[in-house]
Amino acid sequence: MDALLSQYIDPYYLRILMLIGINIILALGLNLITGVTGQLSMGHAGFMSLGAYTSAILSMQLGCPFFLSLLAGAAMAALFGFFIGIPTLRLEGDYLAMVTIGFAEIIRVFFLNFEPGGKAVGMSGIPQNTTFLLVWTLVIIVVVLNAKLLNSRLGRAFYAIRENEIAAEASGINTTRLKVLAFTAGSFLAGLGGGLYAHYMYFIRPQDFGFMKSIELLNMVVLGGMGSIPGTILGSVILTLLPEMLRVVAEYRLLFYGALLVILMIFRPNGLLGDVRVYDIKKKFARKKVGSWQSSN
Amino acid sequence: MIWQQLLNGLTLGSTYALIALGYTMVYGIIQLINFAHGEIYMVGAFVGLFLVVNTGLNIGVALLGAMAFCMVLGMLVEIVAYRPLRGKSSRLSAIISAIGVSIFLSTLMVLIAQTNTRRYPEIINIETYQLGSLQVSSLQIIILVVAALLMVGLQVMVQKTRIGKAMRACSQDLDASYLMGINVNRIISFTFAVGSALAAAGGVMVGIYYNAVWPYMGTMAGLKAFAAAVLGGIGSIPGAMIGGLTLGVLEIMGVAYLSSSYKDAIAFGILILVLIIRPQGIMGQKISKKV
Numbered sequence: 001m002d003a004l005l006s007q008y009i010d011p012y013y014l015r016i017l018m019l020i021g022i023n024i025i026l027a028l029g030l031n032l033i034t035g036v037t038g039q040l041s042m043g044h045a046g047f048m049s050l051g052a053y054t055s056a057i058l059s060m061q062l063g064c065p066f067f068l069s070l071l072a073g074a075a076m077a078a079l080f081g082f083f084i085g086i087p088t089l090r091l092e093g094d095y096l097a098m099v100t101i102g103f104a105e106i107i108r109v110f111f112l113n114f115e116p117g118g119k120a121v122g123m124s125g126i127p128q129n130t131t132f133l134l135v136w137t138l139v140i141i142v143v144v145l146n147a148k149l150l151n152s153r154l155g156r157a158f159y160a161i162r163e164n165e166i167a168a169e170a171s172g173i174n175t176t177r178l179k180v181l182a183f184t185a186g187s188f189l190a191g192l193g194g195g196l197y198a199h200y201m202y203f204i205r206p207q208d209f210g211f212m213k214s215i216e217l218l219n220m221v222v223l224g225g226m227g228s229i230p231g232t233i234l235g236s237v238i239l240t241l242l243p244e245m246l247r248v249v250a251e252y253r254l255l256f257y258g259a260l261l262v263i264l265m266i267f268r269p270n271g272l273l274g275d276v277r278v279y280d281i282k283k284k285f286a287r288k289k290v291g292s293w294q295s296s297n
Numbered sequence: 298m299i300w301q302q303l304l305n306g307l308t309l310g311s312t313y314a315l316i317a318l319g320y321t322m323v324y325g326i327i328q329l330i331n332f333a334h335g336e337i338y339m340v341g342a343f344v345g346l347f348l349v350v351n352t353g354l355n356i357g358v359a360l361l362g363a364m365a366f367c368m369v370l371g372m373l374v375e376i377v378a379y380r381p382l383r384g385k386s387s388r389l390s391a392i393i394s395a396i397g398v399s400i401f402l403s404t405l406m407v408l409i410a411q412t413n414t415r416r417y418p419e420i421i422n423i424e425t426y427q428l429g430s431l432q433v434s435s436l437q438i439i440i441l442v443v444a445a446l447l448m449v450g451l452q453v454m455v456q457k458t459r460i461g462k463a464m465r466a467c468s469q470d471l472d473a474s475y476l477m478g479i480n481v482n483r484i485i486s487f488t489f490a491v492g493s494a495l496a497a498a499g500g501v502m503v504g505i506y507y508n509a510v511w512p513y514m515g516t517m518a519g520l521k522a523f524a525a526a527v528l529g530g531i532g533s534i535p536g537a538m539i540g541g542l543t544l545g546v547l548e549i550m551g552v553a554y555l556s557s558s559y560k561d562a563i564a565f566g567i568l569i570l571v572l573i574i575r576p577q578g579i580m581g582q583k584i585s586k587k588v
Contacts, residue, residue: 040389087573094330098527099572101520102565109562211520215396222393254404261397266381269390 005132014132016244021135022196023236025142027220028229029189034218035227036150037182038162039089040097044190044217046104047077049209051191052198053117056126059199061116066129070195077191078184085183089176104214111206122205123198130200138196142189146229158182159227223264225271234272300431302553303546308437308506310545311444315499316522317529317537318451319371319492325468325532326488328388332395333374334496335519336402339512341367341497342504343410346417356420360443360501364494371493372486374398380482399515406512414511417504440502447498448538451491455534464488468532517561521548524568530581539579544568 005014030044055073058064064072088099111117118124149155160168161175169175198204216239224235242260246253264272316338323331341363348359378394424435455461466474467484475481503518504510521544529540544564551563571579 034389088569091572091576094324094328094531095527095572095576095578097330098524099569102524102569105520105565106562106569109559113558211516219393219396222389226387226389251408252404254400255408258397258399258401258404261400262378262394265390265394265397266378269382269385270387271390 016240018130018132018135018200020237020240021132021139022130022193022200023217023220023240024139024233025135025189025196026193026217027224027232027236028142028146029186029193030217031186031221031227031229031232032146032158032182032189033186035221035225035232036155036162037158037179039179039183040094041100041183041186042097042211042214042218043100043102043104043107044186045209045211045213046100046107047081047187047190048194048197048213048217049107049111049204049206050077050080051194052204052209053111053114053123053194054191055195056123056198056204057116059129060123060126066127066199070192070199073195073198074188074191077194078188081187081190082180082184085180085187089179089183101211101214104209104211108206108210111209117206120206122203122208124203126198126202126204128199128202130196135196135200138192142192143229143233150229154178162227219261223261223271225273228271228273231271231273238272298430298553302549304431304433304437306546306549307542308440308545309549310525310542311441312499312503312506312541313518313522313525313545314538314541315444315447315495315502316518317525317541318448318534319496320523320526321529321531321534321537322464322488322492324526325534326464326471326485327379327383327391329379329391329395330523331489331492332392332519333378333398333402334492335515335517335522336399336406337367337371337374337493337515338496338500338503338518338522339406339510339515340370340402340500341493342500342510342514343406343415343512344497345501346415346504346510349417349420356501356505360498363497363501367493367497367500368490371489371496375486375489380485399519403512403515410512412512414509416508417510421505436506440506443498443502447495451495452534454491460484460487521564524564528568528571528578530578533578533580536578536580543579 009017026044026048029047030041033039033041033044051073053073054076055069058069058072059066084103088096088103091099112120150158157168157173157178160171160173161178165175194209201208220235220239221232222235223239224233225231243253243257246256249256316334319334319337320331323329323334344366345356345359345363348354348362349356354362378398379391382391382394421436421439426433426435455464463474463479463484464487466477466479467481467488471481474484500510500514503514522541525540525544526537527540528544529536529538544567547567548560548564551567552560555563
């Protein structure tokens with residue numbers, strides 16, 4: 001499949017498409033935590049690095065099959081998400097943001113000193129097992145499962161926590177349990193994305209998963225529209241393409257990137273597709289039909 | 298040995314405290330984590346360096362110049378990037394906007410000054426005094442004295458002057474302050490100006506103390522200062538001072554007695570432990586939630 005694709009598509013575009021797919025998985029994980037449940041996490045890259053390193057070490061040094069190491073990486077990230085989530089989700093808003101930044105930094109410093117991970121040099125020669133087909137199949141699975149989740153009773157409980165935690169609790173929602181659940185699920189997706197990233201990039205270093213990476217992922221969620229699956233996908237596509245398109249301005253690239261973030265936030269403060277859900281679009285169209293029927297009367 | 302580490306820690310901590318004050322004051326009034334604050338500190342260090350190298354000014358004058366420049370820069374950032382968002386967006390959009398400013402400023406500085414590390418010329422005769430087993434350099438004394446003066450000055454301004462009273466009112470309730478006839482926008486601008494000036498002072502002093510100024514110095518310093526502000530209880534001015542000093546001392550102690558390769562992890566580890574035990578920080582007040 002990939003050989004076939006590379007005959008027709010320029011390898012550069014293929015690479016961007018792969019990165020878009022991986023970023024969608026990562027951003028959807030963060031969307032679950034920050035966009036849907038409203039718990040500001042600024043350390044998503046830390047969980048991504050856990051998945052990347054775990055899967056890379058398993059497949060390189062222990063010779064595990066690719067799928068197993070990918071799954072183990074995601075499970076490792078989820079495990080950490082769970083155990084970090086329990087004490088920290090008692091904290092609110094910006095305290096939580098600080099703690100997640102702190103954890104991601106601690107994980108980064110840990111990998112900087114971690115012998116099997118090659119310390120600061122990182123790991124190279126990871127088998128390139130991530131294929132186009134695999135990434136996009138996983139994207140579709142993740143999107144469908146996410147949509148199903150958000151439309152369920154559980155998903156609405158997540159939104160309720162974001163909107164008003166006290167009211168949610170008063171309505172009988174076990175907020176602590178659900179927050180930990182969202183955090184664990186989001187970390188799982190981060191680990192999955194990390195594993196895919198490691199087995200695609202062939203080379204990982206601790207610096208790849210620093211604070212700026214977490215911020216980049218957060219930007220995708222916020223820019224697209226908090227809590228919206230189409231929004232998060234759009235945000236991931238735009239923010240993966242944007243740096244590539246800005247290559248024309250060479251060294252001014254990041255200058256434009258920074259300025260564009262400010263401008264986009266000023267003109268679309270709630271994100272490009274703020275809170276657009278498939279369910280809402282359906283409802284909107286349904287209403288229009290009713291409207292046209294009334295006006296024709 | 299322990300006293301020496303304590304002194305080094307206090308010196309580092311007082312610079313953290315100067316940066317943390319800007320975070321905490323802005324947060325206290327508009328609940329924004331101003332991620333561009335670390336970059337203001339970096340710009341301050343560069344402006345100080347520029348003034349010393351290119352105009353040959355006295356270091357004290359250069360410090361004041363850097364503070365004045367960053368005052369204007371801080372107000373400008375607030376007007377351009379935060380004011381248009383105020384009141385009509387979630388706090389997260391403002392944070393992303395702040396991150397945009399931070400990326401913009403550090404890239405701008407890379408374009409102007411390149412990525413290499415610059416050094417302050419030897420402008421101050423650094424003498425080392427021996428007090429028993431304790432080695433005190435004149436630079437450490439200057440940093441501690443300047444930081445202490447600035448913090449006392451800030452405390453006096455906030456507690457005793459009219460504009461300080463207005464700032465305290467705004468941090469209690471922005472809407473009510475507006476209704477009481479306080480020009481809220483002016484107070485917010487003023488808060489940014491004061492916070493940025495303190496960060497610039499920290500930047501110049503760190504630049505001289507560690508003899509290194511580079512465009513990405515703001516990121517880690519900003520994160521640690523934010524950690525210090527949270528540690529002390531975000532929104533509380535004495536909290537930021539105590540948080541900064543505590544973090545500086547513990548970090549130096551950690552490096553001295555545990556491991557230097559985990560330097561950056563130590564500060565965050567301490568922060569997490571404190572927050573798990575005391576979620577509102579050292580000086581923060583627990584605010585009960587209302588429906």
